[in-house]
Amino acid sequence: MVRVYLSESDHGLKPLLKCLHDELKVRGATVTRGVAGFGASGVVHGTSLVDLSADLPLVLEFFDRPERARAAIERIKDFVQPGHIVSWSVNVESSGN
Amino acid sequence: MVRVYLSESDHGLKPLLKCLHDELKVRGATVTRGVAGFGASGVVHGTSLVDLSADLPLVLEFFDRPERARAAIERIKDFVQPGHIVSWSVNVESSGN
Amino acid sequence: MVRVYLSESDHGLKPLLKCLHDELKVRGATVTRGVAGFGASGVVHGTSLVDLSADLPLVLEFFDRPERARAAIERIKDFVQPGHIVSWSVNVESSGN
Numbered sequence: 001m002v003r004v005y006l007s008e009s010d011h012g013l014k015p016l017l018k019c020l021h022d023e024l025k026v027r028g029a030t031v032t033r034g035v036a037g038f039g040a041s042g043v044v045h046g047t048s049l050v051d052l053s054a055d056l057p058l059v060l061e062f063f064d065r066p067e068r069a070r071a072a073i074e075r076i077k078d079f080v081q082p083g084h085i086v087s088w089s090v091n092v093e094s095s096g097n
Numbered sequence: 098m099v100r101v102y103l104s105e106s107d108h109g110l111k112p113l114l115k116c117l118h119d120e121l122k123v124r125g126a127t128v129t130r131g132v133a134g135f136g137a138s139g140v141v142h143g144t145s146l147v148d149l150s151a152d153l154p155l156v157l158e159f160f161d162r163p164e165r166a167r168a169a170i171e172r173i174k175d176f177v178q179p180g181h182i183v184s185w186s187v188n189v190e191s192s193g194n
Numbered sequence: 195m196v197r198v199y200l201s202e203s204d205h206g207l208k209p210l211l212k213c214l215h216d217e218l219k220v221r222g223a224t225v226t227r228g229v230a231g232f233g234a235s236g237v238v239h240g241t242s243l244v245d246l247s248a249d250l251p252l253v254l255e256f257f258d259r260p261e262r263a264r265a266a267i268e269r270i271k272d273f274v275q276p277g278h279i280v281s282w283s284v285n286v287e288s289s290g291n
Contacts, residue, residue, distance in 0.1 A: 001183065003284075005222065013133070021135050027180070028102065030134035030154045035252075036207070037224035038215050057224040058132075063183060077287055083221070085287035086195065086257060090100075093174055093182035098280065110230070118232050124277070125199065127231035127251040155229075160280060187197075190271055190279035 002069050004076065005084040006058040007039070013058055016079045020062060024072045029062035063090060099166050101173065102181040103155040104136070110155055113176045117159060121169045126159035160187060196263050198270065199278040200252040201233070207252055210273045214256060218266045223256035257284060 006012050013031065020026045034057035064072065066089070073085055103109050110128065117123045131154035161169065163186070170182055200206050207225065214220045228251035258266065260283070267279055 001185070005224070017133065017135070028134065028136040030102070030131040030156060032129055032156070032226055033132045034224040035227045036211065037222065038211070039222040059224055059226070073287055082288040083286055086284040087287070088185060088195070088282060088284045090183040090185040092180055093170055093184070098282070114230065114232070125231065125233040127199070127228040127253060129226055129253070130229045185282060187280040187282045189277055190267055190281070191276040 001061060001063045001090045002073060002085065002087045004060040004080055005039070005086075006060060006080060008033070008056050008058055010058075010080075012079055013060065016060065016076060019076060019079070020072065024068075024075060026062045026064045026068070026072055029060060031058055031060045033058055063092070098158060098160045098187045099170060099182065099184045101157040101177055102136070102183075103157060103177060105130070105153050105155060107155075107177075109176055110157065113157065113173060116173060116176070117169065121165075121172060123159045123161045123165070123169055126157060129156045129158075130154070131156065160189070195255060195257045195284045196267060196279065196281045198254040198274055199233070199280075200254060200274060202227070202250050202252055204252075204274075206273055207254065210254065210270060213270060213273070214266065218262075218269060220256045220258045220262070220266055223254060225252055225254045227252055257286070 004016065006016070017029060017031070020029050037057040039057070062072070063069065069087060073087060077085060101113065103113070114126060114128070117126050134154040136154070159169070160166065166184060170184060174182060198210065200210070211223060211225070214223050231251040233251070256266070257263065263281060267281060271279060
């Protein structure tokens with residue numbers, strides 16, 4: 001599982017999704033919009049929960065086989081700031097594991 | 098931790114939640130709606146971020162003890178398409194680990 | 195990666211975010227609002243997906259180095275009910291791992 005942290009002000013989501021879909025052909029990807037958060041910049045976004053901030057966090061996640069996930073991370077790491085990609089191992093139900 | 102990928106057009110969420118709650122009695126479950134994504138079908142949903150698509154991704158997650166989570170996966174795997182359930186190990190704070 | 199389960203009715207989010215940001219200075223945090231879910235209380239929230247419940251689940255996540263994440267869990271565990279904090283190991287891209 002690979003998670004990429006973006007923010008709505010990045011405008012980085014569309015090219016990243018396009019790369020994952022068209023070029024890397026990962027099995028699937030989901031993007032979730034946070035309702036609050038802060039990052040290394042120290043800015044707290046949307047803690048009021050009614051703040052219609054234009055800079056809420058976006059979290060993109062996808063999973064694929066380990067070697068493909070690793071290659072995808074290498075390919076996309078220039079799309080985002082350092083330290084904004086995390087990954088962990090998961091079992092996929094259909095693999096029998 | 099068990100994650101199940103659904104989409105809004107599946108109409109599979111309610112029976113799945115009901116099964117998890119009434120029959121399997123897992124400790125808790127949360128459902129998050131994605132704002133964009135694509136799946137094995139190759140369809141990109143909502144990348145415009147203003148697209149009020151009726152088919153956005155839904156991500157259901159729950160956690161329980163490993164043997165109970167495993168049993169739950171076996172029970173619910175017929176609710177969803179193959180490869181749409183992933184799981185990974187987590188530590189729970191109250192367990193002292 | 196540390197995940198904390200809250201609900202909108204807790205009013206615990208703001209003090210928790212403040213603690214994570216001001217005192218623990220974790221690298222970042224994101225908060226996501228679920229669209230449905232249930233907890234140990236057995237209450238099912240928002241399964242209709244149009245229910246404008248005031249008590250939807252909130253999921254706060256942050257990551258940091260293992261020893262800092264551990265310390266953060268110890269600090270924040272009194273903010274939430276037992277069993278509402280889970281954690282798992284992740285690789286961060288910029289670490290070369």
